Amino acid sequence: MKVVLIVIAALVTLGLAAVGVVAAQKGTLSSPPASPAMERVARAANPAQTKAAPPTPVASPVRDTDALASTTVQLAPPAPAAPASIMAAPSPPPAPAAPQRAAENTARPTLAAATATDHAGASAPAANIGVCDKPGGMGLARIVEIDTTGGPGFGFEHFKQYDFLRAGEVVLTFDDGPWPENTPAVLRALSDNCLKATFFEIGQHAMWHPEIAKQVAAAGNTIGTHTWSHKDLSKSPYAGDVEQAKQEIEMGISAVHSAVAGPISPFFRFPALQHPPELLSYLAERSIASFSTDLDSFDFKMRKPQQVIESVMHKLQKQGKGIILMHDFQHATAEAMPELIHQLRAGGYKVVHVVPRAPVTTVPKYDEMLMQQDKLSVNNTRPSDSVVRTIGEYIGGAPPPGAAQR
Numbered sequence: 001m002k003v004v005l006i007v008i009a010a011l012v013t014l015g016l017a018a019v020g021v022v023a024a025q026k027g028t029l030s031s032p033p034a035s036p037a038m039e040r041v042a043r044a045a046n047p048a049q050t051k052a053a054p055p056t057p058v059a060s061p062v063r064d065t066d067a068l069a070s071t072t073v074q075l076a077p078p079a080p081a082a083p084a085s086i087m088a089a090p091s092p093p094p095a096p097a098a099p100q101r102a103a104e105n106t107a108r109p110t111l112a113a114a115t116a117t118d119h120a121g122a123s124a125p126a127a128n129i130g131v132c133d134k135p136g137g138m139g140l141a142r143i144v145e146i147d148t149t150g151g152p153g154f155g156f157e158h159f160k161q162y163d164f165l166r167a168g169e170v171v172l173t174f175d176d177g178p179w180p181e182n183t184p185a186v187l188r189a190l191s192d193n194c195l196k197a198t199f200f201e202i203g204q205h206a207m208w209h210p211e212i213a214k215q216v217a218a219a220g221n222t223i224g225t226h227t228w229s230h231k232d233l234s235k236s237p238y239a240g241d242v243e244q245a246k247q248e249i250e251m252g253i254s255a256v257h258s259a260v261a262g263p264i265s266p267f268f269r270f271p272a273l274q275h276p277p278e279l280l281s282y283l284a285e286r287s288i289a290s291f292s293t294d295l296d297s298f299d300f301k302m303r304k305p306q307q308v309i310e311s312v313m314h315k316l317q318k319q320g321k322g323i324i325l326m327h328d329f330q331h332a333t334a335e336a337m338p339e340l341i342h343q344l345r346a347g348g349y350k351v352v353h354v355v356p357r358a359p360v361t362t363v364p365k366y367d368e369m370l371m372q373q374d375k376l377s378v379n380n381t382r383p384s385d386s387v388v389r390t391i392g393e394y395i396g397g398a399p400p401p402g403a404a405q406r
Contacts, residue, residue, distance in 0.1 A: 129141075129142075129143065132193065132194035133194070134191075134192055134193060134194055136193075137192060137193045137194045138193040138194065138195060138341055138344070138345045138351065139193070139194045139195070140194065140195060140196060140351055140352070140353050141169060141350030141351060141352060142169070142350070142352045142353070143352070143353045143354075143355060144164055144352055144353070144354050144355070145354075145355050145356070145357050146267075146289060146354055146355070146356055146357065147357045148266045148267070148287050148288060148289040148356055148357070148358075149287050150284050150287060151280065151283040151284030151285070151286065151287060151288055151289060151290060152289050152290075153280070153289065153290040153291075153292065154289060154290070154291050154292065154323065155291055155292030155293045155294055155323050156292075156294050156322070157273065157292045157293050157294065157296070158273065158275060158292035159290070159292055165321045165322065165323075165352060166321070167320055167321055168320065168321055168348055168349050168350055169321050169349070169350050169351075169352045170295075170316065170321060170322060170323070170324055170344065170349055170350070170351055170352065171197075171198065171322075171323045171324065171351070171352050171353075171354055172190075172195065172197035172198070172324055172326070172351060173197060173198045173199075173200065173269075173291065173293070173323060173324060173325055173326065174186060174197060174198070174199050174200070174326050174327060174328040174333075175199075175200045175226055175269060175325065175326070175327050175328075175329070176200075176201075176202055176205070176226065176230065176327045176328065176329035176330075177199055177201050177202070177205060177212070177216070177327075177328040177329055178199070178201055178205055178206060178209045178212035178213045178215075178216060178328070179205060179209065179212070179328060179329045180209060180212065181331070181334070182328050182329060182330065182331055182333070182334040183199075183209075183212050183215075183216065183328045183329075183334075184212065184215065185334035185335070185337065186328045186333070186334050186337050187215060187216065187219055187221075189334075189337035189338045189341060190219070190221070190337070190341075191219060192338070193341050193345075195341065195351050195353075196219075196220050196221050196222065196351075196353040197221050197222070197353075198221065198222040198223075198224060198265075198267065198291075198353075198354055199216050199221055199222070199223050199224065199328065200224045200225060200226040200267070200268070200269040200291070201213060201216075201223060201224070201225060201226060201252075201256045201259075202226050202227065202228070202229065202230050202252065203225065203227065203228035203229070203251055203252035203253075203254070203255030203256055203370075204228060204229050204230075204255065205329075206255050206256045206258075206259035206260070207255050207258070207259055207373075209259075210258075210259035210260075210261075213256065213259040213260050214259070214260060214261065216260075217260045217262060217264075222265050222267065222353070222354060222355055222356070223256060223260060223264045223265055224264070224265045224266075224267030224268055224269065224291065225249075225252045225253050225256050225264070225267070225268055225269075225360075226252060226268070226269050226271065227248045227249060227251075227252040227270075227271055228247075228248050228249075228251035228252040228255060229248065229252075230271050231248055231271060232271050232272045232274055233245045233248060233249075233270060233271065233274060233276055233279060234272075234274035234275075234276050235274075238276075239276065242278055242279070242282075245276070245279055246279075246282060247366065247369070249268065249279070249282075249283075250362075250363050250365075250366035251366050251369060251370060251373075253268075253360060253362055253363075253366070254362045254363070254366045254367045254369070254370045255370055257360070257362050258367075258370060263359035263360075264359060264360055265355070265356040265359065265360060266286070266287060266288040266289060266356055266358070266359065266360035267288070267289050267291055267354075267356065268283060268288050268289070268290055268291065269290070269291045269292070270290065273292055273293065273296075275290065275292070286360075288360060289356075291323070292323075293322075293323050293324070293325035294319060294321070294322025294323045294324070295312070295315045295316060295319060295322040295323065295324045295325065296325045297311050297312050297315075297324060297325060297326045297333075298311060299311065299326050299327055299330050299332060299333045299336075300327055300329075300330055302330075302332050302333075303332055304332055305332050305333075305335040305336035305339065306336070307332065308326070308330075308332050308333050308336040308340065309336050309339055309340045309343060312324060312326075312340060313340075313343055313344075313347070316344075316347075316349065317347075321349075
């Protein structure tokens with residue numbers, strides 16, 4: 001009997017076990033996830049099967065915002081959930097930029113202020129210069145404005161203070177004009193390359209050829225002065241008579257101003273580059289700048305264009321930059337200009353145009369003297385070719401009678 005009871009109990013135990021297996025299988029398919037306690041039991045029973053792979057990341061347009069929120073949670077206690085509109089709001093604006101950035105965003109200085117900055121050694125802002133529209137034209141690199149208050153001096157041959165040119169830059173200057181054929185030829189070469197220069201004109205020459213002086217001005221060049229009659233003011237009688245020397249300077253200013261019939265620059269160059277101290281002081285009182293040179297071509301000693309070109313380029317290669325002194329009075333210089341400009345461009349040099357902050361004012365006393373000089377002519381404003389013209393000329397054949405005796 002006892003054996004029978006044992007067999008029955010075993011059969012019941014086996015049946016209950018089978019029912020538990022079936023129930024467990026159904027729970028796997030339809031029941032909610034196990035509780036944490038059950039999971040700990042399962043991991044303890046079979047740790048190898050419960051190790052899960054990390055979830056695959058999913059791209060999100062708000063990834064940076066999510067990262068910022070995560071950082072915030074780590075640094076502060078959890079906050080109540082915010083409405084979706086607040087969570088989607090953009091991040092706060094960045095902190096104010098560093099002082100260097102603020103300085104970069106300030107308004108750019110005027111051209112006059114930029115010139116002062118240049119003298120201090122900093123780079124100036126680019127001037128508003130258009131692209132040269134002439135085929136193969138060189139074009140200007142910079143325009144520099146000069147404040148002539150107090151009569152500053154330029155050109156390292158005599159004045160060492162103001163070095164406004166950068167490496168490879170040149171200023172083209174011409175003395176002793178205006179003069180027929182030569183000055184117009186220089187103007188053509190400049191125009192063909194969209195360049196400007198500074199012309200230091202002699203008063204008498206400007207009065208003789210006002211139509212050419214006007215052409216120089218109309219082309220946008222800077223016009224300074226070079227005395228009334230090109231006298232060396234360091235020699236007698238001017239060396240011993242300051243008033244006579246002042247008259248030579250002021251008559252030149254009045255004459256060029258009259259010939260141009262418009263404003264001219266308070267730029268002056270002494271003949272022979274001789275600078276008597278008392279006259280420099282006078283120019284300072286008049287706020288007229290004195291121009292010497294960095295590079296004297298000595299073209300007045302030359303008769304061939306190639307000599308002028310070689311003189312300028314050889315000296316420029318040594319110095320690297322500078323104010324170049326030439327003469328539009330000289331025919332060889334006028335002929336040399338197209339090729340000289342070509343070689344300047346080929347050598348990587350750049351042309352700078354200098355302009356004044358304000359024009360020069362003439363002195364009434366010397367304006368009156370100029371009128372007295374011109375009192376015999378009641379009409380001195382017409383171009384020469386409209387007053388005098390050739391109506392007959394000998395052409396070809398044997399020389400005219402008396403030609404050998406001339």
